[in-house]
Amino acid sequence: MHNSDTISPVEWQARCELAALYRLVAYYRMTDLIDTHITLRVPGPDHHFLINRYGVAFDRMKASDLVLIDRDGRVVHGDRERSRVNAAGFVVHSAIHMARHDLTCVIHTHTAAGMAVAAQEQGLLPISQHALKFYGKLGYHTYEGIALSLDERARLVADLGPYKAMILRNHGLLVGGNGVAQAFQEIYFLERACQAQVQALAGNAKLVYPNEEVCRLTAEQFDRDEASEIIDLGWKAALSLIEDQRESYCS
Numbered sequence: 001m002h003n004s005d006t007i008s009p010v011e012w013q014a015r016c017e018l019a020a021l022y023r024l025v026a027y028y029r030m031t032d033l034i035d036t037h038i039t040l041r042v043p044g045p046d047h048h049f050l051i052n053r054y055g056v057a058f059d060r061m062k063a064s065d066l067v068l069i070d071r072d073g074r075v076v077h078g079d080r081e082r083s084r085v086n087a088a089g090f091v092v093h094s095a096i097h098m099a100r101h102d103l104t105c106v107i108h109t110h111t112a113a114g115m116a117v118a119a120q121e122q123g124l125l126p127i128s129q130h131a132l133k134f135y136g137k138l139g140y141h142t143y144e145g146i147a148l149s150l151d152e153r154a155r156l157v158a159d160l161g162p163y164k165a166m167i168l169r170n171h172g173l174l175v176g177g178n179g180v181a182q183a184f185q186e187i188y189f190l191e192r193a194c195q196a197q198v199q200a201l202a203g204n205a206k207l208v209y210p211n212e213e214v215c216r217l218t219a220e221q222f223d224r225d226e227a228s229e230i231i232d233l234g235w236k237a238a239l240s241l242i243e244d245q246r247e248s249y250c251s
Contacts, residue, residue, distance in 0.1 A: 010042065010043050010044065011042050011050075011068070012063065014040055014042050014043070014050060015050060015063035015064070015066050015250075016063045016249065016250040017040065017179075017180045018038060018039075018040040018050050018063075018066055018105075018180065019061045019062055019063045019065070019066065019249040019250065020180070020239060020242065020246075020249050021038055021040075021105070021107075021180045021183070021184060022038055022052065022058045022059075022061035022249075023058065023059055023061055023242050023245060023249055024184060024238050024239075024241070024242060025038065025058055025107070025109070025187070026057070026058035026059035026061075027059070027238075027241060027242060028188065028191070029111075030109045030111050030187065030191055031057075031058045031059070031109075032109070032110040032111070034054060034055050034056070034057065035086070035110060036089075036108050036109050036110050036172070037051055037052060037086065037089035037092070037093060037107075037108050038051075038052065038105070038106070038107045038108070038183075039051045039089075039093040039097065039105065039106050040104060040105045040180065041097055041104040041105070042068065046070070046076075047070065047071050047097075047098075048068050048069065048070055048076055049068075049069065049071075049093070049097055050066040050067065050068055050069075051066065051067055051069060051085055051086075051089060051090070051093065052065065052066060052067070052085075052086075052089075053065045053066065053067050053083060053084060053085070054084045054085055054086045054089075055084065061249060062248065062249055062250075062251050063249065063250050063251060064251060067083040067085055069085060069090070071094055071097070071098055072094075073085065073087075073090040073094060087148055088146050088147040088148055089108070091147045091148060091149070091150060091152060091153060092106075092108055092147050092156065092174065093106050093108070094153065095152070095153035095154075095156040095157050096156070096157065096160065096174075096176055098153070098157075099157040100157070100160070100176060102178055103164065103176030103177060103178070103183075104176075104177070104178055104179055105176065105177050105178075105179055105180050105182070105183035106174070106175070106176045106183065107173075107174070107175050107176070107183050107184075107186070107187045108168075108172060108173070108174045109172050109173045109187060109191065110171070110172040111172065111173070111191055111194070112198075113191060113194035113195040113197075113198050114167075114172045114173040114190070114191060114194050115170075115171065115172055116194065116198050117167065117194040117197055117198065118167050118168060118169050118170055118171055118172060118173070119169075119170055120197075120201075123138070123140060123167060124138060124167065124190075124193060124194065124197065125197055125200075125207070125209075126209060126210060126215050127196070127197060127200055127207050127208070127209060128192075128193055128196045128197070128200075129218065130189045130190075130192045130193040130196060131193035131196070131197065132210070132215055132218035132219055132222075133189050133190075133193070133218075133219065133222045134165055134189075134190060134193065134219070135215045135216065135218065135219040136215075136216065136219055137163050137164070137165065137219060138163060138165050138166065138167065139159045139160045139161050139163045139165070139166035139167070140159060140166065140167050140169060141155065141156055141159040141160070141166055141167070141168050141169060141171075141174075142155075142159075142169050143168065143169045143170040143171055160174070160176075164176050164177060164182075164186050165186055165190055173187065173190055173191065173194070175187045175190060180235065181231050181232050181234070181235035182228075182231050184234075184235055184238065185231050185234055185235070188234075
């Protein structure tokens with residue numbers, strides 16, 4: 001296992017941020033036992049990124065539990081037996097990291113609401129403010145089975161296009177961000193939008209849809225000038241919820 005004395009300060013900071021993100025995803029009940037993944041690129045010229053050691057519960061994730069791998073999925077350092085990485089997680093995340101250098105953090109989830117919307121033909125409906133954040137900015141990827149084939153990477157990237165979020169049909173949700181704060185906001189809003197849609201459809205009542213102009217305006221409003229400040233404030237507020245765990249997740 002690693003500690004802050006044996007790796008660079010830059011990498012250790014990235015490990016602490018990612019471990020916190022894993023715990024927040026657990027806090028908001030977006031986990032699926034030991035499956036699904038969150039990755040973060042470590043700053044530097046080597047194109048290395050961190051992923052969870054397979055088998056660790058998200059709410060117990062520590063900086064030292066994260067595994068540093070290269071773009072080919074090889075463990076950069078450490079005991080390979082103790083650094084097991086889920087193969088499907090590597091395929092999905094490496095595809096995005098290799099093609100989209102702006103997305104340094106990638107989150108993939110299998111929540112009940114996310115899987116439900118992923119199974120609905122119409123996809124995400126523009127019926128809530130949360131959903132309108134993604135209006136015209138959401139990719140869709142057709143299910144091809146468990147993501148074990150490297151050939152699928154090109155199709156994943158093509159389906160994501162220029163967006164930060166994508167629904168994996170019959171599978172779950174995938175988002176990226178320019179860091180942990182933006183990636184967290186993307187998955188939080190997409191998950192909430194899916195939850196709202198499932199409940200609205202379950203009500204079996206006629207739905208109200210905003211008009212096209214309002215849908216486009218709302219999507220643009222989410223990208224207004226102060227958006228990055230709001231994202232950072234939200235991340236700091238979320239971190240405060242697990243402040244008492246900091247010593248644990250930064251170990």
